[in-house]
Each structure stands twice: as structure tokens, then as C-alpha cells.
Amino acid sequence: MAAYILRRILILIPTLLGVSIIIFFMLHLTPGDPAELLLGERASDEALKNLREHLGLNKPLYVQYGLFLKRLVTLDLGETIWTRQKVWVEIRQRFPATIELSVTALMISCTLGMIFGIISATKQYSAFDYLSMLGALAGVSMPIFWLGLVFMLIFSVNLGWLPISGRLSVGVDLEVVTNFYILDAVITKNGPALRDALWHLIMPAFTLSTIPTAIVARMTRSSMLEVLRQDYIKTAKAKGLSQFKVIFKHALRNALIPVVTTIGLQFGVLLGGAILTETIFAWPGVGKWMYDAVMQRDYMVIQNGTLFIAGLFVIINLGVDVLYALINPRISIK
């Protein structure tokens, strides 16, 4: 197992190298120039020339790529073009916000999706089944943007239950340790901040979770249906086992394999989907940050941010593979 994990981690290197080449050249061959965007209408020829030189944009592309790789080898992600801050510091400030949001959304989707999926499968063609699958269809089809605004109108403007946007109310003090606000509030034993952070998390997390919830629900349902038709389930039922035991002990575990794969992949989708959610809910995360960077052609942010996310994605997939072995002893990792 250890050898397998090590091998997978080693594969990370060529994968990231490939990603870096694609990202770098796609980015630099796309029209647009950070210097023009930074200086806007007022740019003088001299100011543009100075800035391009300063940013190294006047060097040939292969030299720029070489410099980028050289920095990467020393684990230096460089400085952003716009804010003149270390890219790594910017990631550290924003990534926890995105992870907090996506993990909560993922937990909501797993819980709700699996519950709906299991009930739908065991009560196939019942009213519940039809309703939940209709709900799932609606869930995948609704644009996040629209849904977020509707939630805001209902739960914030009309009912006044939840805050509209942001991560923490103005005036709530929280000593930031890790930038995971919930964790920070727990570490510093700050009850009001914990309540406020959770309160702010509910609406964006639910909005973000709609699509994955729907996908997990449909996946669980179909996978369960397939397993429930197997002979060993009939045997279990014939043995006189309770419905609960049959479903949770015998069926679910086998039905989970494709579901876990889906959840692993959904996590990547969540990170991407977070761009919209973060924009609407003014959530200071990495999605909005990357989007702005693309609009501003902040090459440093896009190159390094993408590499970081790609690396993380590969590691999550590795985690999923290891999880297979734990769920199903018949799968062994060599």
C-alpha cells in the first residue's frame, strides 16, 4: 500500500509538468496583456514598456516558461502581478474559505443525496421516488446564480433568517489562526463567532450543493437498484434478515463504490462551481480569485493557482482510490 501511494505521488510530477505546459502556453497565446489591463486607457508607451520589462513579459516565451519552472522547483510560487503579494500567501488566505464552503456543500450532498437515493431505490416507482427524482432533475438544471438570488430573497430579505452575503458579520471579532473560520472559532473558543460563521455558511453551502446532491441521489438510486436485484440479497432476505440489515449491511456497502467515485469527482466540480457561488455570496475564496485573475490576465495567479488545484485534485483522487480498498476488501491495491 505504501509503495502504491508513493508511486502515485511520483506520478504527480509528470502530471503537473503537463498541466504547467498546457496552462502556460494557453495563457500566453491567448490575446490580452496584463500591462495593458493594469494601466487601462491612460497607459503611456513609456509606462507600458517599463511595466512589461519589470514583469519580464518582454522576454521570449520559452525563457519565461523556464523561469517559471525554475521557481517551481524551489517551491517558490512567485508574486502576483496585481497585488504584489506572494502567490502562496494569497492561496493560504483564500483556500480555506473555498474548502470550508465546498466540504460543507459536499457533506450536505452526500447526506441528502444518499438518503434520497436509498429511499428511492427501496421504494421504486413510489410517489417519493418520482418526487425525489424530479427534484434531482430540477437540482441539476437550476442555474446556481438564479438559485442563489432566489434563496436570498426568500430567506434573507423576506424571512430575515439568514445573512445575505459574506463570511462573518461586520463587528464580529475572530482571531484568525488557520483562516478556516469555523475551526478558528473552535480553537479560540469564540462562541458568537462560531455561530455567526455557521450562520453565514448555510445558504451558500446549500446553493452550491444542489447539483452534487442531485447527482449523488441518482447515482445511489441506480447503483442500489442494481445491487438489490442480486442473488445474495435475495438469500439474505430469505434468511429472514430485517429490511434494515439487508439494506445497510449487505446492499449499501457494495452499492457505494460508484457513488464514492462520483463524490470524489464531484469535489473537483464543487471547487469549480464555487466561482459562481463565491461571486454571488461575496465569499472571499479561491474561485472568485482565479476568475478575477483570468479577467486581469494575472499570469502568476492563474499558472500557480491552477497547478496548486491540479495537484490537490490528483491527491484527492488518490484518497478516493485508497478509500475503495477500505470499503470493499475484495479490491486490493498493489
Place this chain on the structure above:
Amino acid sequence: MLKKTLLCLAVLAVVCAGAVLAAPKPGGTLIFGRGGDSVGLDPAYETDGNSFMICDNVLEALVEYKDESTALEPGLAESWTIAPDGKTYTFKLRKGVKFHDGTPFNANAVVFSLGRQMKEPKLKFSGKAWEIPAQERPPEYWVSMEMDKTVESIEAADEHTVVFKLKRVDAPFLANLGMDFADIISPTAFLKNPKEFVRNPVGTGPFKFVKWVKDDQILLEKNTEYWDKKAGPYLDKAVFRAIPENSVRFLELKTGNIHICQFPNAADIPLAQKDPGMKLISQPGMNIGYLSFNHTKEPWKSNTKLRKAVAQAINRKAIVDNIYQGQGQLAKNHIPPIMWGYNDAVPQVEYSLDKAKALLAEAGFPEGKGLDEITLWCMPVARPYNPEGLKVGVAMVADLAKVGIRARIVSFEWGTYLKRQREQPPDMDLFQLGWTGDNGDPDNFLAVLYDGMASSSVRTQWQNSEYHSLMEQGRQTTDQAKRAEIYKKAQQLMYDEMPVIPVAHSTQTWPLLKNVQDFKLHPTASIRLKNVWLEK
């Protein structure tokens, strides 16, 4: 008699009550909702409004713009004198002013703050000299305002006197010193950690910088030791929250979670008008949106009649009424009417298809014959002076078709648009662009935008020697009344030659909560909270 006295007393009481009500009340936290986060907070290196609005409250310059105008008033300099040859400016500084870190504001701080932006600094300190740090990158505004071509040296004559020696007479120089890039920073704070000053600014302003949560909020608190005891600050704290979505920002205002909503959707303004808890504030912007010809190619370069025909064929009023949605003003000159030197005697370009057709025939292109299909470059992004470049372009193309000119819309991503436009390529005939003023000086519009003979950086590249000499004169004359006359002549010349068609000056209108008092929008788009207070 008694009745009269009572009545008088009653009136007096009401007046007094009114006066008491209008007196600013200290205290409270104001939350300002804006569209994006600041990029950085070192005024010398920033280029965007979201960064400058924080600098506006934390830092100050030698001279300041008056409320709601760009007339100058003393800031950190108490007074100044200009030598008769116009090349030496002597500033007397305010005494007893302290930076937020407790260090004194003095002439050396001025020499340091501005001197660090010079390419080859020629500086003199009074007493102990500050070490000038290497430039982090070219200071954009210092370069764009051509300060290196103007400033010869900066010297501290004594602790409270600074002398600027200039290489050339440059009338807008004083107005430039009121801009954000000329803000005075604490040298001690800067040198303590030069890399981090951009995220931790220390100045003399009415508010102190406290905390920055990236992409979320910036917190400022009252500077209790502010030098100007006559005015604020009244607010205990000010929070600038980044809420990127316009409609969400408006919802936050509606529920009372923020006090001021920057850049609302045009559709939300009537809603704000009806809302009993909100009020609207309006200010004509210091900007111009224009349509220019490509002056590096024929027939545009030398055919004045053709240019006038195009100007008369476009129904600009309809564009302003319908696309600017009431947030614009039809332009006839290339500087906004709020600016000194505006020539109101210049006539408005008349919209007339008949006259346009007649001019087109005189120009040698009857009914557009002889003109190939032309390109009209449309801006891909919304700017204050042009909210919807493509829609404006579609309207213009339709108008031109009515006189027989066939035009095609062209657009690129913004960075590419700016870059290619600068190259004046032959596949560009007409292009939209515009400008938001920096310092309220007509030179900052008329010379920077249209005097193509001055520099290849001028985007319209119109080459007219008469106009060029007017611009030179304007720069070298220090008397404002005389300068106004020069710029009025230039505006008339632009009307006669029509090198660029003025389209609109936009107005900005923002909704805010009723309890926010004395908040004013400024033509330079700076946000000042010094005098703002909250009614409980």
C-alpha cells in the same frame, strides 16, 4: 404683542431644533458596499478606484480638491507660492501634524514620499536624510503624468518648508499634487517593512488603517488625533465591504446591512427612489465617452466634411437617453461642463439626416458611394463613460446606414482592444473610447486625449499644429483665466474640425440609507468619509 412674541419664540425654537438636528453626531460604524476589493494601498503604485478610495481616507496630500469640485484648497500644506518664472513652488507645511504611527509629519516626509517616485531622484533633506528605497515597479501615475519631465528636484528648505524646482513650466503641476499618487506617507512606517507597506498604509488622514481581509473587507478606525479640529471624522469605524454582484449589493442595502451601495444596476434606482429607508445621491462625473476616427488613414485624416457628416448622422441624443438610462448627459465639448474652461458657446452638433447626406455628397461620397464597408470598434467592457459599448455601436451602425454608410461592428477582449487601438491599425476606421479625469485640469482631457502631435501615446492621434500650439500655451501659462481662454479656443477648433465626436458625460447615482449624512460624491470619484456622520 404677546402672540407675536410667542410666535417669534416658537419660530426660534424650531430653527434652533433644526440647527441641533443638523449638527453632526459622532459615533457609529459605516459600512460601504463596493464592487471589488482594493489591489494595494501604496498610493504611488496603485491604478484603480477601489484602492484609491481607501487611500483617500487614510492618507493626505499637500493640496486637496474641494468638496464636489476640483478647485484646490490647502491640505497638508498650509500655503504655497509660485515664483514669477513658474518654475519654483514653495510649500509651507502644517505644523503639529502626526502620522498614525506617532511620528511627525514634516518636509522630509514630503521629500521622501514624492522623491521615491522619481527616476533619478535629486533630493535634499533637512537634517537627517531618509534612505530612498528602490522602486518596486515603475510608479504608474508619476510616469503617466510625466512628472519626471517636469520635476527637477525636491528640497526640504527647513522642517516645514518644501521647495519643488521644475524643469519646465507646467500649469497642471499643482493640480497633480492633489492626486492620490502624491499622498504623503510615513517614511518610518515604510522603511520598517517596505514590502508590506502596500498592505499596511500609514498616513495622516482622518482614518487609520486597521485590518484587511482579502476580497472581503477593509476596516478603518477614527484618527482621534486628526489635525483639522473644525471638521470630522465623526464615524468611529468605517468598513469597506467587497460585494461583487450589483443586485446582491443592493439587497444588502435594502436590508440595512450596508449604508452605501456603489454602482447599482440602473434598474434598481427607481426601486431605491420608492424605498422609504433610502435616498439617492447624484454627481455629474468628470468624464467623456467619445467616438473617434482613425487619423492615421484616409479618408478620415484630411476629409473634415466627411467627419462632420458622420457626426450629424448619428443620433447621439437617442443613444444617451436610451442606453445610458438617464445616467448620462449629451456632450458637445470634450471636457465636462463642471470643469473650468468649459466653452458653453460651442454649438451642439445637430442631428440631421438631410444635412449629413448633403455633407457626405460635398465630401465626395454621395450616398456613401466610394466608401467601402467601414469598421466601428466597440468597447467590450462597461466604463463609467460608456455603460454598453456594443449597444451604442449597434445604434451608431444603424444610424450610419440611414445615410448610406455601411459599417461593421468589431470588438475584442479589453486588453487586446486597448493594445490594438494604440497601434492604429488600418482595419480600424471608427473607435469608441473615453476618459475619466484625474485632476480636474482641462489639459488632462484636451491635451492628453487629442493632441496627437505631443506624443505617440495619445490615443486619437489627431495631428493639428494649431491645436498643438494651443495645448503648449495652456501648459506654459500659469494664470487660470488666461488658460481658460486658450482651452475655450481649443474646444471651438475641435467643433470646427470634428476630429473626434463627443458622445456623453455620465452621471453617477448611488443609493444610500437615509441616516447617512453629509456623504458627497466627488467628480474625481474619490470617496471621502471625513465629514460623514450617522443619524441615530
